[in-house]
Amino acid sequence: MKIISCIKQVYDLDIVLENDWVVDETTNKINIDYANLIMNPYDETALELMLRITDSSKDIKTEVITIGNKKSEAILRKALAIGVDDATRIEIDHELINNPFNIAKLLHHKIKDDKEVKLVLCGRQSDIFNHGQTGQILAEKLGWSCFTNVFNITYKDSYFNVSRTTSSGIEHIKTNNPLVVTVTQSPNMFLRMATLMNTMKAKQKPINFISKELSEISEDTNEKFYNLEKLTVEKSKKNCIYLNENKNKSINLQLSDLINNSLNKGVK
Amino acid sequence: MEKTEVINFFETVLGKERVVTNEEVLQEFATDITGLRMVQKHFGWKSENLASCILKIHTKEEAVTVMKFINENKIVSIPRTGGSGVCLGLETPSHSVVIDLSEMNEIIEINEENFTITAQAGVPLQVLEETLNKKGYTSGHFPQSLPLAQMGGLVATRSIGQFSTLYGGIEDLLVGLEGVLPTGELVFIKNNPRKSTGPDLRHIWLGSEGAFGVITEVTVKIFKLPEERVMQAFAIEEFQTGLDIIQEIVQAGWKPAVTRLHDKTEAKESYGPFIKEDEGVLLFISEGPQGFASLEGNAVKNVCLKHKARELGSKPLELWLAHRNDICDHLDMYAKQGAVADTCEISAMWSDIGKIYNEVISRVAKEVPYLVAVTGHSSHSYVQGTNIYFMFGAMCAPSVEAAEKTYNQIFGIIMETTLKYNGSIAHHHGVGRYRSKWMKEELGSSYEMLKKLKSAFDPNGIMNQGVLIPVE
Numbered sequence: 186m187k188i189i190s191c192i193k194q195v196y197d198l199d200i201v202l203e204n205d206w207v208v209d210e211t212t213n214k215i216n217i218d219y220a221n222l223i224m225n226p227y228d229e230t231a232l233e234l235m236l237r238i239t240d241s242s243k244d245i246k247t248e249v250i251t252i253g254n255k256k257s258e259a260i261l262r263k264a265l266a267i268g269v270d271d272a273t274r275i276e277i278d279h280e281l282i283n284n285p286f287n288i289a290k291l292l293h294h295k296i297k298d299d300k301e302v303k304l305v306l307c308g309r310q311s312d313i314f315n316h317g318q319t320g321q322i323l324a325e326k327l328g329w330s331c332f333t334n335v336f337n338i339t340y341k342d343s344y345f346n347v348s349r350t351t352s353s354g355i356e357h358i359k360t361n362n363p364l365v366v367t368v369t370q371s372p373n374m375f376l377r378m379a380t381l382m383n384t385m386k387a388k389q390k391p392i393n394f395i396s397k398e399l400s401e402i403s404e405d406t407n408e409k410f411y412n413l414e415k416l417t418v419e420k421s422k423k424n425c426i427y428l429n430e431n432k433n434k435s436i437n438l439q440l441s442d443l444i445n446n447s448l449n450k451g452v453k
Numbered sequence: 454m455e456k457t458e459v460i461n462f463f464e465t466v467l468g469k470e471r472v473v474t475n476e477e478v479l480q481e482f483a484t485d486i487t488g489l490r491m492v493q494k495h496f497g498w499k500s501e502n503l504a505s506c507i508l509k510i511h512t513k514e515e516a517v518t519v520m521k522f523i524n525e526n527k528i529v530s531i532p533r534t535g536g537s538g539v540c541l542g543l544e545t546p547s548h549s550v551v552i553d554l555s556e557m558n559e560i561i562e563i564n565e566e567n568f569t570i571t572a573q574a575g576v577p578l579q580v581l582e583e584t585l586n587k588k589g590y591t592s593g594h595f596p597q598s599l600p601l602a603q604m605g606g607l608v609a610t611r612s613i614g615q616f617s618t619l620y621g622g623i624e625d626l627l628v629g630l631e632g633v634l635p636t637g638e639l640v641f642i643k644n645n646p647r648k649s650t651g652p653d654l655r656h657i658w659l660g661s662e663g664a665f666g667v668i669t670e671v672t673v674k675i676f677k678l679p680e681e682r683v684m685q686a687f688a689i690e691e692f693q694t695g696l697d698i699i700q701e702i703v704q705a706g707w708k709p710a711v712t713r714l715h716d717k718t719e720a721k722e723s724y725g726p727f728i729k730e731d732e733g734v735l736l737f738i739s740e741g742p743q744g745f746a747s748l749e750g751n752a753v754k755n756v757c758l759k760h761k762a763r764e765l766g767s768k769p770l771e772l773w774l775a776h777r778n779d780i781c782d783h784l785d786m787y788a789k790q791g792a793v794a795d796t797c798e799i800s801a802m803w804s805d806i807g808k809i810y811n812e813v814i815s816r817v818a819k820e821v822p823y824l825v826a827v828t829g830h831s832s833h834s835y836v837q838g839t840n841i842y843f844m845f846g847a848m849c850a851p852s853v854e855a856a857e858k859t860y861n862q863i864f865g866i867i868m869e870t871t872l873k874y875n876g877s878i879a880h881h882h883g884v885g886r887y888r889s890k891w892m893k894e895e896l897g898s899s900y901e902m903l904k905k906l907k908s909a910f911d912p913n914g915i916m917n918q919g920v921l922i923p924v925e
């Protein structure tokens with residue numbers, strides 16, 4: 186059996202300075218080139234979940250796939266350094282893959298004929314674009330079941346046990362395979378660290394490489410690609426209000442009034 | 454004396470609500486945030502030595518009464534303010550008493566004629582700084598723990614801030630002080646710009662780590678907020694070149710408030726997109742009255758260019774300013790990943806500091822089996838030398854014992870190498886209980902002076918027993 190984790194390289198948005206969230210009108214981009222490139226945090230959680238499955242079932246093979254340029258091999262090497270067996274990079278013109286449909290199509294093309302694969306993990310969304318649809322479209326194309334918002338997954342007796350959050354609580358599901366899950370972050374789940382020695386070893390490991398023209402794999406060559414027409418940045422206003430206990434109104438009441446007033450004014 | 458009698462006494466002095474005996478809180482107060490304990494807690498560590506109680510002191514009079522009682526009854530006590538210490542200085546021996554001064558938190562006076570601020574021991578540095586900023590002043594003291602540390606602890610640990618090359622460490626900032634001796638006398642060192650009246654008694658308190666009494670109030674210098682700031686970063690190929698550049702700048706008489714040299718690993722992690730493979734980064738901020746900063750900035754730039762450093766502009770500094778204290782929001786981040794991670798800062802003369810850096814980095818990389826990373830930066834420079842702030846992380850088997858073994862191995866290499874080159878084993882975090890085992894070697898023949906001071910001030914050996922001088 187094999188498990189695949191789909192990972193993506195993104196800018197470390199935590200580093201970006203508040204004043205730099207400005208759209209360049211000519212390029213329709215925000216210049217954040219000074220931020221380091223890291224693994225998408227949701228994908229980190231997905232990858233850690235994959236490794237936890239193999240911690241207890243050693244005969245399961247693992248693979249990471251990324252779509253990106255040569256630079257994105259950094260995240261594949263990181264994955265290899267923490268114990269993933271195989272890594273694949275799919276290279277394609279970046280402009281063609283700014284939408285989840287095409288990304289899912291590329292992933293589908295890579296995964297569909299590998300009968301060993303029983304589970305594919307994707308991050309719930311990536312820090313760039315935030316479409317949050319890749320996993321679902323991939324499942325649709327593969328014809329597999331899909332669970333979203335997953336925060337834990339284990340494997341026992343040929344079944345996967347999936348835990349996911351829903352708007353009304355938490356679901357624990359025992360499921361057959363193959364399946365796709367999209368993983369959400371949970372506060373105490375961190376991607377394990379690579380030792381220096383394994384990082385050095387991972388530098389020497391081979392990375393599978395697939396170069397693709399999207400048209401090569403498109404069933405419908407007339408398909409329209411997404412075109413980003415306009416990008417705007419909405420600056421959220423922060424405000425701090427101190428509530429003091431007073432005789433006429435408890436803090437609880439003051440707080441609920443404040444929330445209701447804000448909602449009435451359209452504050453999100 | 455029975456524990457209940459002790460607690461009864463404290464309750465009469467302070468009131469029931471200010472004598473805390475809740476076991477969960479005692480457990481929380483049983484240590485500080487030393488990296489070793491952080492990861493051990495993740496592996497299930499709990500202190501077996503809880504204090505009998507925590508005393509929430511509000512006035513100096515209360516401190517006097519409490520100290521007299523503690524001394525008469527020979528109860529070991531641990532003074533505490535922000536709790537951000539990182540050397541096991543706050544570990545509670547069993548049956549000890551924690552003297553918590555964090556609720557003595559009033560700013561008493563800002564003196565705009567003499568440029569001083571007087572504050573109680575529990576005033577958080579961040580509050581002090583923000584209060585000063587509103588009036589156009591700064592304390593000039595910016596340790597990374599600014600959001601956590603409080604005035605008493607900052608003096609008691611001989612702390613230093615990130616802008617120290619200009620403003621100095623706390624020893625340069627402290628003007629006067631009030632404290633209670635272990636035997637219960639309230640003592641006051643008055644405010645003067647300088648004096649020649651025997652040994653400087655402030656230095657008994659600076660770095661005292663709770664072993665010589667309790668600091669209740671401090672007066673520190675204030676400065677006008679700078680009118681001008683010049684920020685510039687450079688890339689360099691060799692760590693030693695960075696050290697040479699800093700040495701030349703400070704020995705020429707310049708004092709760029711922020712003077713930092715990050716090695717290639719740190720540079721890649723924090724400033725990756727600015728640099729080429731294997732480059733280190735130098736960061737400088739010059740600040741002061743109009744005209745001064747640009748003058749100094751030009752001089753700094755000339756030295757850097759002479760040594761073939763590559764200009765990176767001011768953006769790396771903007772990022773550093775915005776993110777320099779982020780770690781305070783997720784202190785247990787590495788522990789949660791099961792990594793033994795911490796920092797260790799040492800200092801040495803210019804002739805030796807580069808050797809210490811090289812030897813530590815290569816020994817740790819070679820000898821520590823599951824090392825994740827070991828890095829270093831220089832962040833506080835002087836005419837005679839500088840510090841290196843090592844940062845390390847290593848994996849280990851998930852047990853309290855394995856974590857300790859790994860931690861001791863890495864720390865041991867740093868301490869050993871530092872002493873080999875006559876460096877100092879602690880530049881600004883203090884000694885606590887963790888580094889006290891190296892104090893004899895650190896102080897050499899002057900270790901006797903420390904022991905004599907301790908027995909003179911604290912004849913019963915009750916004050917934070919085990920810090921500075923190990924319990925034999």
Ligand SMILES: Cc1cc2nc3c(=O)[nH]c(=O)nc-3n(C[C@H](O)[C@H](O)[C@H](O)COP(=O)(O)OP(=O)(O)OC[C@H]3O[C@@H](n4cnc5c(N)ncnc54)[C@H](O)[C@@H]3O)c2cc1C
Pocket residue numbers: 485486531532533534535536537538539542543554574595596597598601602603604605606607608609610611612613614615661662663664666667668669780781881882883885917920
């Ligand atoms: C993320 C992080 C970053 C840090 N960065 C820096 C830095 O840049 N520079 C630096 O110098 N340090 C730094 N530190 C270490 C720490 O913040 C300092 O040692 C600080 O001065 C401790 O102050 P505190 O109020 O938290 O003291 P505590 O932790 O409460 O106590 C520290 C020691 O001082 C004694 N003590 C406390 N209050 C008193 C008192 N009123 N009278 C007598 N003794 C007392 C205690 O017994 C203990 O031995 C850092 C720590 C962390 C966690």
